[in-house]
Amino acid sequence: MTASAAQPLLSVRDLRIVFDGRHGPLTALDGVSFDIAPGEILGMVGESGAGKSLTGTAVIGLLEPPGRIAGGEIHLAGQRIDNLPAEQMRRLRGRRIGAIFQDPLTSLHPLLKVGDQLVETILTHLPVSRAEARKRALDLLKEVGIPAAETRIDHFPHQFSGGMRQRVVIALALCAEPSLIIADEPTTALDVSIQAQITTLLKRLCREHGTAIMLVTHDMGVIAETADRVAVMYAGRIVEIGPVEEVTRRPSHPYTAGLMASIPSVHVRHEHLNQIDGAMPRLNAIPPGCAFNPRCGRAEAFCRENKPGLPLSGHAAACHFPLKEAAHA
Amino acid sequence: MRDNVTTLTQDQAMPQPVMIETAPGDDIILDVAAACCRFDVSAPALSRLFSHEPRRILRAVENVSFTVKRGTTFSIVGESGCGKSTLARMVVGLQRPTEGKLSFRDIRRADGTIGPPRVQMIFQDPYASLNPRWRVGDIIAEPIRELKLRSDEAAVQQRVGDLLETVGLSRTDASRYPHAFSGGQRQRISIARALATEADFLVCDEPTSALDVSVQAQILNLMVRLQKEFGLTYLFISHNLSVVRHMSDDLAIMYLGRFVEAGPAEQVFTQPQHPYTRLLLDTIPDVERPNRARRPMSGEVPSPINPPAGCTFNPRCAQAADRCRVERPELRQLGDVRVSCHFA
Ligand SMILES: Nc1ncnc2c1ncn2[C@@H]1O[C@H](COP(=O)(O)OP(=O)(O)OP(=O)(O)O)[C@@H](O)[C@H]1O
Ligand SMILES: Nc1ncnc2c1ncn2[C@@H]1O[C@H](COP(=O)(O)OP(=O)(O)OP(=O)(O)O)[C@@H](O)[C@H]1O
Ligand code: SF4
Ligand code: SF4
Numbered sequence: 206m207t208a209s210a211a212q213p214l215l216s217v218r219d220l221r222i223v224f225d226g227r228h229g230p231l232t233a234l235d236g237v238s239f240d241i242a243p244g245e246i247l248g249m250v251g252e253s254g255a256g257k258s259l260t261g262t263a264v265i266g267l268l269e270p271p272g273r274i275a276g277g278e279i280h281l282a283g284q285r286i287d288n289l290p291a292e293q294m295r296r297l298r299g300r301r302i303g304a305i306f307q308d309p310l311t312s313l314h315p316l317l318k319v320g321d322q323l324v325e326t327i328l329t330h331l332p333v334s335r336a337e338a339r340k341r342a343l344d345l346l347k348e349v350g351i352p353a354a355e356t357r358i359d360h361f362p363h364q365f366s367g368g369m370r371q372r373v374v375i376a377l378a379l380c381a382e383p384s385l386i387i388a389d390e391p392t393t394a395l396d397v398s399i400q401a402q403i404t405t406l407l408k409r410l411c412r413e414h415g416t417a418i419m420l421v422t423h424d425m426g427v428i429a430e431t432a433d434r435v436a437v438m439y440a441g442r443i444v445e446i447g448p449v450e451e452v453t454r455r456p457s458h459p460y461t462a463g464l465m466a467s468i469p470s471v472h473v474r475h476e477h478l479n480q481i482d483g484a485m486p487r488l489n490a491i492p493p494g495c496a497f498n499p500r501c502g503r504a505e506a507f508c509r510e511n512k513p514g515l516p517l518s519g520h521a522a523a524c525h526f527p528l529k530e531a532a533h534a
Numbered sequence: 535m536r537d538n539v540t541t542l543t544q545d546q547a548m549p550q551p552v553m554i555e556t557a558p559g560d561d562i563i564l565d566v567a568a569a570c571c572r573f574d575v576s577a578p579a580l581s582r583l584f585s586h587e588p589r590r591i592l593r594a595v596e597n598v599s600f601t602v603k604r605g606t607t608f609s610i611v612g613e614s615g616c617g618k619s620t621l622a623r624m625v626v627g628l629q630r631p632t633e634g635k636l637s638f639r640d641i642r643r644a645d646g647t648i649g650p651p652r653v654q655m656i657f658q659d660p661y662a663s664l665n666p667r668w669r670v671g672d673i674i675a676e677p678i679r680e681l682k683l684r685s686d687e688a689a690v691q692q693r694v695g696d697l698l699e700t701v702g703l704s705r706t707d708a709s710r711y712p713h714a715f716s717g718g719q720r721q722r723i724s725i726a727r728a729l730a731t732e733a734d735f736l737v738c739d740e741p742t743s744a745l746d747v748s749v750q751a752q753i754l755n756l757m758v759r760l761q762k763e764f765g766l767t768y769l770f771i772s773h774n775l776s777v778v779r780h781m782s783d784d785l786a787i788m789y790l791g792r793f794v795e796a797g798p799a800e801q802v803f804t805q806p807q808h809p810y811t812r813l814l815l816d817t818i819p820d821v822e823r824p825n826r827a828r829r830p831m832s833g834e835v836p837s838p839i840n841p842p843a844g845c846t847f848n849p850r851c852a853q854a855a856d857r858c859r860v861e862r863p864e865l866r867q868l869g870d871v872r873v874s875c876h877f878a
């Protein structure tokens with residue numbers, strides 16, 4: 206599946222997020238634009254701290270002060286949602302947008318049994334009886350691979366392992382059958398087998414229910430096997446976006462190329478892993494021009510003065526001297 | 535590529551190099567003998583009385599034995615919920631073993647003193663392990679002050695700044711609170727805190743799971759360098775098998791609380807003996823050869839509350855025979871590796 210001419214389910218345009226600090230505002234997201242079509246999985250990768258979670262947080266309307274949306278628009282199925290009143294946004298969340306947070310503890314109440322948390326969420330959003338809700342909760346726990354779900358449903362979060370808690374959070378996000386899922390690192394704590402179970406489940410939701418998914422993960426293998434398109438973020442911007450095979454096989458932006466080269470291989474053992482030298486700039490020290498220029502082997506004087514734009518096309522990179530001319534769709 | 539995990543010279547990053555007396559790998563630092571950990575997960579006694587429900591015991595870790603040599607990395611891999619974190623918590627003393635014994639051997643330090651190794655853990659969940667009300671600088675400084683590793687406050691602050699840069703953050707981050715950091719940045723704060731203790735033995739539970747591959751490479755390269763220079767020993771837990779392959783000297787595959795295969799890491803990777811190990815290696819998602827039609831391992835994931843009889847892997851094993859359903863295979867020594875399968 207690719208982004209077709211059909212109306213995107215989620216459309217983000219020129220999103221800007223700033224944090225108001227003591228020393229003035231810090232720009233954390235700077236002009237982020239992308240679409241996700243119904244039934245499509247958009248992968249999001251990029252440097253730690255680049256703004257992936259912030260993007261997801263803004264879409265579900267949970268950005269907290271001192272952070273705020275300083276520009277741009279977010280549309281869900283054609284309806285603008287970034288300026289909705291809090292109450293309306295709260296109803297949208299859970300029902301139409303399901304969120305799997307990077308931090309499982311933000312979604313789970315430590316003193317409530319996991320089953321009760323699922324049942325309450327289901328009852329809030331779906332017109333079903335308590336017994337039906339419990340049945341659905343049990344089915345979901347089985348679907349995300351919790352063994353002995355009948356017993357486990359009455360346990361507390363601390364009695365679960367890290368990966369099991371993560372799967373409960375996934376079940377919570379899916380329980381009201383949302384049309385958009387923001388999945389922030391949903392499989393980091395999971396072994397490869399359970400991971401395959403979760404990605405198979407996500408793909409099935411896309412195929413059968415036309416669910417759109419924004420999948421944030423550092424695992425390039427998961428991206429390669431699950432996503433349709435992938436967006437690469439660096440220092441608050443999308444630096445490359447395109448179909449997953451093209452971006453992973455023929456990266457066009459130097460940062461993406463460095464990222465791909467850092468993946469340790471499972472087939473051979475290396476003495477030393479490749480890494481991109483240096484560190485991503487802090488928000489208060491983002492260099493002018495291309496933000497990647499201090500770490501880029503291809504940087505020229507031009508890059509230090511001119512901020513590269515990101516064309517809206519099939520496979521695009523925000524770079525003045527891309528590694529390969531991005532194939533335009 | 536040049537290795538500049540840090541812009542510092544290494545003696546700034548780590549104080550007084552510890553000279554290892556013996557070559558790394560010669561002496562045993564940790565000895566785990568038949569460790570078990572069971573949890574009582576029964577319903578409250580009163581309600582059990584009425585419903586006649588039996589007691590339920592969850593066997594998180596069953597009869598696990600291994601030794602770790604100083605200056606090496608011992609990795610543990612296995613399905614989510616198989617008992618890795620519980621084993622790690624027993625090693626650092628956060629969880630008491632129900633049975634069995636875990637003991638650290640004394641080591642000789644650079645200054646000639648002999649004593650038990652200093653042990654520190656990097657937790658799986660970087661959110662839960664950082665106190666939200668403390669500034670990052672104080673979180674990292676605490677063990678330095680507590681253990682009196684620096685003589686005056688200026689030296690403590692210097693060390694905190696160096697550690698932040700070592701993990702790819704900036705000195706000025708010391709004055710901020712954990713909530714202002716992204717997931718991967720928080721994970722690096724807990725790594726910096728663990729390094730601050732100048733521990734001899736680090737238990738790393740998924741230390742790089744929230745990091746992008748480039749920052750992950752920086753941290754792993756740093757860990758390998760510290761091991762070479764200071765003889766650090768790691769107990770390493772990760773679901774990322776590429777990372778495990780890169781880091782490990784020895785490797786144990788765990789399934790439902792038990793070791794099913796253990797031995798030199800390269801050998802386990804290149805000649806896996808146990809059917810579960812083989813399945814695990816087959817399931818790794820691969821960027822170079824993506825398999826978009828990948829199916830999860832078939833069969834119900836078994837529960838440690840009610841483990842299958844015989845070989846606990848039998849419901850999912852393609853080679854399972856009648857014998858496997860009644861008789862539990864022992865962990866047998868086969869050359870350099872230990873395997874528990876009737877047909878290995
Ligand atoms: N309350 C805050 N005040 C100041 N800066 C903040 C605050 N919250 C987040 N940030 C900054 O915003 C940036 C983006 O954070 P975000 O959590 O989106 O990163 P990410 O791409 O999800 O990274 P990771 O892969 O590590 O999870 C980070 O540099 C972080 O330091
Ligand atoms: N305090 C507890 N009370 C009851 N059961 C527990 C407790 N802690 C852990 N368990 C159970 O012990 C088993 C092993 O948990 P553990 O956290 O060691 O798994 P793990 O291998 O680290 O998994 P993951 O990869 O998901 O982190 C799980 O079934 C878990 O539910
Ligand atoms: S614009 Fe210049 S500095 Fe930026 S990535 Fe491209 S070549 Fe490198
Ligand atoms: S003992 Fe039998 S069931 Fe267990 S792993 Fe070996 S062949 Fe499979």
Ligand SMILES: [Mg+2]
Pocket residue numbers: 257258259307389716717718
């Ligand atoms: Mg994040």
Ligand SMILES: [Mg+2]
Pocket residue numbers: 366367368618619620658739
């Ligand atoms: Mg764990």
